[in-house]
Amino acid sequence: MAYQWTYYSLLALASSVLSMVLFVILYRKRRVPGSRVFMVLLLALSQWSLCEFLHILYTGLGGILFWSKLSYIGIVMVPATWFIFSLYYSGRDKYVNTNNVLLLSVVPFITLVLVLTNGSHSLIWDNITLSQLGSIVYYVKDYGIWFYVNMIYSYILLSVSIYYIVDPFSTSFSLYKKQRTFLLIALLIPWVANILYLTIGPALYSIDITPLSFLMTSIVMLYSTFNLGFLDIVPIAQKNILENIMDIIIVLDNSNRVAYINEKAREFLTGEDGDIVGKELSGLMPGWTSTLEYLSGDINGREGIITEREGEKYYSCAISNLHQRQCVLGTLLIIRDVTSSIKYELRINKLNEHLSLINKILRHDISNNLTIASFSIEMMRAENMEMKKRAMRSISRSIELINRMKDLEMVISQGDQLKRYKVSEVVAEIIKNYPSVKFNVKGDCTILADDAISSVFDNIISNAVMHGRAERIDVEMGVEEDLGIIKIMDNGIGIPDDVKMNIFKDEFSYGENKGTGIGLYIVKKVVERYGGDISVSDNSPKGSIFTLILRMAPKSL
Known part of the structure; x- marks a missing residue:
């Protein structure tokens, strides 16, 4: 059995290996919603590339056909897993259920069965022959009707995936835009390669360059993972958050980095330079010590309301976890200006102090004055002028006190x-x-x-x-x-x-x-x-x- 070592085969092998490297790197993020689907996608890419490497390596028709058929396991999985991942990525994961996944798998399953039984019906390939270009041996074939059915189905899934990935970000901020851009590049590179292979390839030689393009896909996703927090800062479809809400909305990822802010939050943090998304909250709001201390605790227990003071203003910060499929997706901060409420509360406390003062005066001073007056009046039978003056002074003081109570009542009742x-x-x-x-x-x-x-x-x-x-x-x-x-x-x-x-x-x-x-x-x-x-x-x-x-x-x- 003869083998052929070419640059094409080495590129296919490198593509398979790099996809597995990315799989291992993303394994630590496997609990993030959608990450496991993307990891299945990487396995499919790696399997397709590995089979392409072995297909190019062999020069015999039997070996070439065997690995070509086996590569269809990855080929039929890639469009479907891209589509399912796009549902997670865009916040549409409610549509990911057993019935829909089974329905989505009908065409891939039929395709895989037809590939394995192609010799009896030729619905996938026909007229398979070997050809040679220089030292490279490859096979030439005609495509059957079901090949084009699967191709159209796959292209539809990829088109919808692109729409779902792009749609939620029409108004998002730069970190998500960068993630989106690199994700689209990762998707489009192999798709364009596949289109070129099917349109121009047969006129040259039938080596599928699609698996080779996965090498670029893996490189792009590695960059996105290490530099843009891919599958770390998980996007939330903005239609689920009211952009025009009057409260300040800040969404944090599980590392307390800003994943989303609404317009009110952007106005609130106007003193910050550059893009706020992706920055740690501690650097944006250093004075909010109670909130930052609370967020540093157990991620599963982030539920509560904290009051913060900034200058002359008071803010209520409601903290709650964001869940998706029983996983903690991040933390939601809803910050509301409660300055008026707090000041009213302080005013009520002050009014209560005044009322307490009134009560104390009424119980003590007026009682004492009237007691003195009563005692002095009893002594007036002795025609004691000093007692009369004392009685009049006590009565006058009581009258004065009552008048002052009226004044104090007026002060309390007046608003601002x-x-x-x-x-x-x-x-x-x-x-x-x-x-x-x-x-x-x-x-x-x-x-x-x-x-x-x-x-x-x-x-x-x-x-x-x-x-x-x-x-x-x-x-x-x-x-x-x-x-x-x-x-x-x-x-x-x-x-x-x-x-x-x-x-x-x-x-x-x-x-x-x-x-x-x-x-x-x-x-x-x-x-x-x-x-x-x-x-x-x-x-x-x-x-x-x-x-x-x-x-x-x-x-x-």
């Missing part, structure tokens, strides 16, 4: 909606309540405030009159850039330096006519809510100056 207020008009209404005090009002400014602004000025003026014993109060208003400056200056007894440091604190009171200690505390809180500031200093020659700095209202408001 601010509007225009002319300070001169607000002050004009307040001074009507103090007929015994001489007021001097100068200037004006229009500020951003709400109804609680009346309580601000009333508290300051009341504090000057009741505790500072002021008989004259000057109110000066002016504008500096976009800020309104209001100074309330009295000629009272003044405020000691150690008191100034604590005067705006909750429940701090001083002097003979101690109040509840919440009046100026309310003032401070209201002014801060307006985005302003308040301070106190000494007046000359005596008294105090309360300075308020508030935002000016825009003319368009």
Whole structure:
């Protein structure tokens, strides 16, 4: 038995070996959906190439026909496995079931049977003879009708496979586009080689160059495997993800690399250079320590919601696994801006603190004041003037406390909606309540405030009159850039330096006519809510100056 060693046979052998090398490399990814089908495809390519090597190696007609027939095991499997793999790759694996696979195998099975029994019907080949070109011996044949049936069937499967591979990526990002491009090259190289063999080959010599082209296919897929994460970053058909969803969508592979992002996520990560897909999440969002720590755990337990803070914004990150055929495909992050919800929650907590303060004051201070008043009234039978004054002071303090409760209630009930207020008009209404005090009002400014602004000025003026014993109060208003400056200056007894440091604190009171200690505390809180500031200093020659700095209202408001 004679053998012939040619470049063609060596290329066919190299193609078979390289396909098996790729099979071994991809074996570690066998749990990725679709990978096992691709590995079967590699086995088919390797078997076809090996049989082609042995077919070229032999010079006898019997050996040539034997290996040619055996090569059809791989020949009929390649189009079908390409097609099934394309279903997995494009997210259509729901169509991969036993019935469909059996239906898909009908033509390949008939073809294989007809190849093995060709001598009795010649539906695959006919008129088989040996020929020679130089030192190369090859066989010449005519093709039967079923050969063309199988060819058309195979070409249809390959055409649909190309469509399925391309279709999901019409709007995908560059890493998937590169994967797609190399996958298409790997598919098209042997297909074009097969077309050339069937059209031009018979006019030259009948050596099938299709298996030789598998060498290029394997090289292309090796590059895609090592450089583009083929069968590592598994694509998800984008029609299954709402591109226009308002939430930030990030899909990670099992190595926490970005496999997909929607447009909102791209806007969220605008500070990143280049293509984001394929990069590790830890490099894109280093400040999200809780999320990154959570993702570093067991891949099968990635289900939960984590709240992250970035600057003044709060985000809720819902983490869940993506499954396909009971395999963990990757991790889905749905990130939502919950700043408003968190701020409302913080505001509710603050309101609860204020309500707790109200409750404490009502239970303690009013109860004490009324107890003192009741006891003092009982003593009034003795015509004790000091007891009468004490009773009146307690009753007055209770009335003041109730009024301050109204102020505090107004502060709590006000939302964040601010509007225009002319300070001169607000002050004009307040001074009507103090007929015994001489007021001097100068200037004006229009500020951003709400109804609680009346309580601000009333508290300051009341504090000057009741505790500072002021008989004259000057109110000066002016504008500096976009800020309104209001100074309330009295000629009272003044405020000691150690008191100034604590005067705006909750429940701090001083002097003979101690109040509840919440009046100026309310003032401070209201002014801060307006985005302003308040301070106190000494007046000359005596008294105090309360300075308020508030935002000016825009003319368009």
